[in-house]
Amino acid sequence: QAVDTWKLNIPFKSPEKEKPQGAVRVLAVDNQEVIRELLGGMLSGLGYDSIVVGSSDEALHTFKAALEEKRPFTHVIADYGLDKISGLELAKELKGLSSEIFFLLISGWGLTPDPQQASRMGIDTMLKKPFRMEQLAQIIGATQREAAH
Numbered sequence: 001q002a003v004d005t006w007k008l009n010i011p012f013k014s015p016e017k018e019k020p021q022g023a024v025r026v027l028a029v030d031n032q033e034v035i036r037e038l039l040g041g042m043l044s045g046l047g048y049d050s051i052v053v054g055s056s057d058e059a060l061h062t063f064k065a066a067l068e069e070k071r072p073f074t075h076v077i078a079d080y081g082l083d084k085i086s087g088l089e090l091a092k093e094l095k096g097l098s099s100e101i102f103f104l105l106i107s108g109w110g111l112t113p114d115p116q117q118a119s120r121m122g123i124d125t126m127l128k129k130p131f132r133m134e135q136l137a138q139i140i141g142a143t144q145r146e147a148a149h
Contacts, residue, residue, distance in 0.1 A: 024140065025066070026050040028077040029059040029090070030106070035129070039077065042133045048140070056082045056090050063094055072098055075140060080107035088113055088121040095122035102143045106131070 026048050028039045036052045043050035053059050059078065066072050076094055078087040085093075091103045103122055105113070108129035118126060125139060 024048050024075060024144065025071065025073045026075045026077060026140075027059060027063055027066070027073040028052045029054070029056065029082065029087075030079040031055060031081075031083050032079075035079065042136055045133060046137050046140070056085045059090060060093065063097065067098060073101060075102045075104065075143065077104045077106060077136075080105055080113060081109070088118060088123065091118075091122035102140075104139060 026043055028036070028043065028050060029052070030036050030039060031054055033054070036054060040050065040052040043052070051062055053062055059076075063073060063076070076091070078090050080087040082090060087105045087107075091105065094101060095103065102124050105118060105123045105126045106129055107113070107126060112126065112128070113123075115126070124143075127135060127139065
């Protein structure tokens with residue numbers, strides 16, 4: 001008796017990380033290397049298009065370059081205690097360039113700005129260090145839901 005042999009090929013595509021809905025581009029700035037590494041890992045783990053820098057000058061340069069390239073950042077995460085200027089002053093400068101950005105100020109060492117002053121400077125929300133990836137995801141996710149409505 002003759003036996004028919006069948007060969008079945010099923011192509012498997014390597015899984016690609018899905019980007020969250022909406023074009024979320026995050027610029028994060030902190031002068032501590034360990035925090036930059038943590039932020040970079042968290043943002044990457046959440047699937048966001050992100051750049052992490054170490055100084056206020058670098059943040060300003062990167063932000064302006066992104067605007068010129070028509071690939072603006074939608075979110076900025078900055079430490080309260082930066083190098084030359086504070087996170088509050090950075091927020092004021094960046095909001096002056098693009099008022100639509102969402103600005104998250106992170107703070108540690110018990111340093112917390114006055115909420116009314118922070119709001120006047122352009123801070124949308126604040127988060128105390130240490131924080132968890134879930135907290136970061138929740139904050140960014142909430143801004144995406146608001147933007148969708």
